[in-house]
Amino acid sequence: MIVAEQKSLEEIRRMIAPYERxxxxxxxxxxTVCGAGGEREVSFLHSALRVAQARxxxxxxxxxxxxxxxxxxxEFLATLVDRVKEADALLxxxxxxxxxxxAEHFPDTPVLPGVNTSFMGAVSELGIWDxxxxxxxxxxxxxxxxxxxxxxxxxGILNGPCAGTKNGKCEANKDIDCAWxxxxxxxxxLGQLDKMRRYYPPRNFRTIPRPRRIVNKVRTELGExxx
Amino acid sequence: MVSTYADSVKRASFDDSLMPPCQAACxxxxxxxxxxxxxxxxxxxxxxxxxxxxxxxxxxxxHVCTHPCEDACRxxxxxxxxxxxxxxxxxxxxxxxxxIQLEADTKHSERVAIVGSGPAGLAAAYYLRKLGYPxxxxxxxxxxxxxxxxxxxxxxxxxxxxxIEVQRLIQMGVEIRTNxxxxxxxxxxxxxxxxxxxxxxxxxxxxxxIEGEESAGVVDGATFLREVNLGLKPPVGASVAVVGGGNVxxxxxxxxxxxxxxxxxxxxxxxxxxxxxxxxEVKQAEEEGVEIxxxxxxxxxxxESGRLHVTCIRLTLGEPDASGRPxxxxxxxxxxxxxxxxxxxxxGQAPQIPGDFHLRIGxxxxxxxxxxxxxxxxxxxxxxxxxxxxxxTVTQALAAGRQAAFRIDEYLHHRYPLAxxxxxxxxxxxxxxxxxxxxxxxxxxxxxxxxxKARVKDFRPVELIYNWETxxxxxxxxxxxxxxxxxxxxxxxxxxxTCLRVCPYHVPYxxxxxxxxxxxxxxQACGICVAECPAKAIVLRxxxxxxxxxxxxxxxxxxxxxxxxxxxxxxxxxxxxxxxxGALASLWRxxxxxxxxxxxxxxxxVEPEHMLRAFEMGAEGVFIAGxxxxxxxxxxxxxxxxxxxxxxxxxxxxxxxPERLQTVHxxxxxxxxxTTMDKFAEQIGKLCLAxxxxxxxxx
Numbered sequence: 027m028i029v030a031e032q033k034s035l036e037e038i039r040r041m042i043a044p045y046e047r048x049x050x051x052x053x054x055x056x057x058t059v060c061g062a063g064g065e066r067e068v069s070f071l072h073s074a075l076r077v078a079q080a081r082x083x084x085x086x087x088x089x090x091x092x093x094x095x096x097x098x099x100x101e102f103l104a105t106l107v108d109r110v111k112e113a114d115a116l117l118x119x120x121x122x123x124x125x126x127x128x129a130e131h132f133p134d135t136p137v138l139p140g141v142n143t144s145f146m147g148a149v150s151e152l153g154i155w156d157x158x159x160x161x162x163x164x165x166x167x168x169x170x171x172x173x174x175x176x177x178x179x180x181x182g183i184l185n186g187p188c189a190g191t192k193n194g195k196c197e198a199n200k201d202i203d204c205a206w207x208x209x210x211x212x213x214x215x216l217g218q219l220d221k222m223r224r225y226y227p228p229r230n231f232r233t234i235p236r237p238r239r240i241v242n243k244v245r246t247e248l249g250e251x252x253x
Numbered sequence: 254m255v256s257t258y259a260d261s262v263k264r265a266s267f268d269d270s271l272m273p274p275c276q277a278a279c280x281x282x283x284x285x286x287x288x289x290x291x292x293x294x295x296x297x298x299x300x301x302x303x304x305x306x307x308x309x310x311x312x313x314x315x316h317v318c319t320h321p322c323e324d325a326c327r328x329x330x331x332x333x334x335x336x337x338x339x340x341x342x343x344x345x346x347x348x349x350x351x352x353i354q355l356e357a358d359t360k361h362s363e364r365v366a367i368v369g370s371g372p373a374g375l376a377a378a379y380y381l382r383k384l385g386y387p388x389x390x391x392x393x394x395x396x397x398x399x400x401x402x403x404x405x406x407x408x409x410x411x412x413x414x415x416x417i418e419v420q421r422l423i424q425m426g427v428e429i430r431t432n433x434x435x436x437x438x439x440x441x442x443x444x445x446x447x448x449x450x451x452x453x454x455x456x457x458x459x460x461x462x463i464e465g466e467e468s469a470g471v472v473d474g475a476t477f478l479r480e481v482n483l484g485l486k487p488p489v490g491a492s493v494a495v496v497g498g499g500n501v502x503x504x505x506x507x508x509x510x511x512x513x514x515x516x517x518x519x520x521x522x523x524x525x526x527x528x529x530x531x532x533x534e535v536k537q538a539e540e541e542g543v544e545i546x547x548x549x550x551x552x553x554x555x556x557e558s559g560r561l562h563v564t565c566i567r568l569t570l571g572e573p574d575a576s577g578r579p580x581x582x583x584x585x586x587x588x589x590x591x592x593x594x595x596x597x598x599x600x601g602q603a604p605q606i607p608g609d610f611h612l613r614i615g616x617x618x619x620x621x622x623x624x625x626x627x628x629x630x631x632x633x634x635x636x637x638x639x640x641x642x643x644x645x646t647v648t649q650a651l652a653a654g655r656q657a658a659f660r661i662d663e664y665l666h667h668r669y670p671l672a673x674x675x676x677x678x679x680x681x682x683x684x685x686x687x688x689x690x691x692x693x694x695x696x697x698x699x700x701x702x703x704x705x706k707a708r709v710k711d712f713r714p715v716e717l718i719y720n721w722e723t724x725x726x727x728x729x730x731x732x733x734x735x736x737x738x739x740x741x742x743x744x745x746x747x748x749x750x751t752c753l754r755v756c757p758y759h760v761p762y763x764x765x766x767x768x769x770x771x772x773x774x775x776x777q778a779c780g781i782c783v784a785e786c787p788a789k790a791i792v793l794r795x796x797x798x799x800x801x802x803x804x805x806x807x808x809x810x811x812x813x814x815x816x817x818x819x820x821x822x823x824x825x826x827x828x829x830x831x832x833x834x835g836a837l838a839s840l841w842r843x844x845x846x847x848x849x850x851x852x853x854x855x856x857x858x859v860e861p862e863h864m865l866r867a868f869e870m871g872a873e874g875v876f877i878a879g880x881x882x883x884x885x886x887x888x889x890x891x892x893x894x895x896x897x898x899x900x901x902x903x904x905x906x907x908x909x910x911p912e913r914l915q916t917v918h919x920x921x922x923x924x925x926x927x928t929t930m931d932k933f934a935e936q937i938g939k940l941c942l943a944x945x946x947x948x949x950x951x952x
Contacts, residue, residue, distance in 0.1 A: 034906055035903060035906035035907055036906055054745060054747055054788060055747060058747040058749060058787045058788045059747050059749035059787070061751075061787050064747065064749075064787035064788050064789075065745065065787070065788050065789040066785075066786065066787045066788070066789050067787065069789070069862055070861050070862060070865070070899075070903075073861070073862045073865035073866060073869065074865055074903045074906075074907065076865075076869045077865050077868045077869045077903075077904075077907060077909075078907045080868075080869045080870075080871070081868070081907065081908075081909065093745075093788075095744075152751070152754040152755065
């Protein structure tokens, strides 16, 4: 899941400063689950911005709030047309994807990001999130016992551990487990330690052509289906 | 004091709660959860109002109800049931029930006669009068009340209590004919009554069917109690035997002790476990010196030189009989003899219906009625109470009277009887062991009793009333069944599992289909998941609390706008317990600053938006005052601190000092709460000054 955190109120206030009517738009999927931009956070941000306005005494903004199921699908955004017409700017609490889809969908309205999209990760306990996937496009988890060295090793090396491992922790941060020690232990447990003895050639990240696209449908020429 | 129709509609439309087990067990379907909760908040007058909404004579029930609600109370699965009856008694006494005046207008011309003035008759008169019918009660004895007057001893139901309720009926315009035995129903119809309600009770004692039962010195329980209750003091001698194990037997035994008897033995043919009498009454009787001989039955009575020789036999318990209780079986050659001055037979009673009424008799000697319409075989003649059911409880009789009033109303207006409204689904299911484990244990406070020696001197009421502290403590034990959380907006739910992770009681779970379920019968309605749900998809079944906070805030700001106190300080204070009524209520008066309290039903329900809203509306300082150790729920303080930290972070980013938001546990500090508040106010004052100077410096 995509994990993000809300931007600081100072930054948000700077961003919205030129706009009078601001629609705060939450997202009901990842941003709700990671607690950065669901309906509760939309409402909290709304309240906080109103406090700021009341306290500073220069009350030029009027806020409205709404949360859609998913900002990354234009069909959900289509339901917002009337609300967006009434706004001078859209403060999106969706991830970077949501912000962009909204910007595409509402070409005449500035769309501002309310969160910093951080990584793809999982909850380790309530309120604590850890990165787990770098979306490198070339998954090696079968060889590394289901533990990703790209995201979980500080160096992202493919043939570990390096000399910086100490008591199972990383030299860069003693609170972080050494990913390669975790990989070793799990391979040992699975009886696949031979995978440790193999050499994995370095990966060439430059081969990733951005922006990437996945096409999962058969391209048909017009009229072709009629035989 | 009167809730209007609009109120009830408004209330109902926001109320998705399930009927709690206590209410489902109550013959009158009283809103027990609601009135107990109001007592827990110290709102006794409102509690009494809720009580009076569904009970015509709550002061009577408060003394003598057999409280089936307590048997159903799910708190019993945790430790002991909530002492509901004693709490009602508290609300009656402290809510000034005796000051309440009732009035009723006559809206209809059809006159209704009620034969018998027991609880069923009085309740029917009450409701018929409220519906606007002219009502006449016919009573054979000199005073109203039926069994309430002649059956129940004064130490359990003081006569003033009954008199006040009767007086209120007279105020409402009920016509009373005492010393009037109705001999013919035809005559009533000739007198112009359009409907008759027969509630003659069950006053005829059953006979033991043993040799010597007719001897002088042998009396039946109902007659004995009636004589005592009507002011006669029948001589019972020094030693008295009472036969039977029901409430009448216990009443007779304790009454005999209050006369001239100094030794009273109850002979009961089964064991303690099978005794139908209320265990609390049995305990009180034993404290007073009543001795109970179990598995003993009299088989022969002879009278010699003024004493009764009672031959008894010992019994043992055999197979269950038709009533489901084990059948007592005599043990051979176990006869023994005891001497008594008086023997009171209290083995049961049955109705005795005058033959001239020409009513169809149903089971035993009871009146047959249609179970839906309550009509007897005669047109316009209804019946209810013990006369129909056989001996039952006061509350059942009140319920029968109420039902009869509505059926009579329908009959007189040629309407089809409406089936009893079961508006709410009843909550079913026991608490799971894992839930029980986490619920804080708190033992039941019993109301104080007179010491046994003081009791037996006269007919003073035995049970005393709670004081504020114990009543509120007891009321807080209520688990508030059936108003827990529910996912109102399934489409909003992102199945993020926050509720599952924050619930202190481990109630929400993922079902096989991957949906979150919050079982209503386990939820403790603490409100934590409601506030923490990132999708705002969860509500409490009684969402009153949430609206309440916002409404109260608005109310406070309107009021504060006219106040000259500066700086304005808003406090969200737990409304439960002594804390809400005592310490906080007086704060705004005692402290020097403009402190305004927003009462909340548990601080776990205060959301960050509420705190921010206070600042938005101009509060210079905000505090959250929880009840600390008194809290009946888990993890409250933890979540309040989480939210406070979140708001403090936001305040800092907005350039406001985080010290403007504080949590206080007034219970935990030794000093006077007002002093604490003054210090807080002083601190806020300094912050205000500092920020004003800063502003000026900038400008």
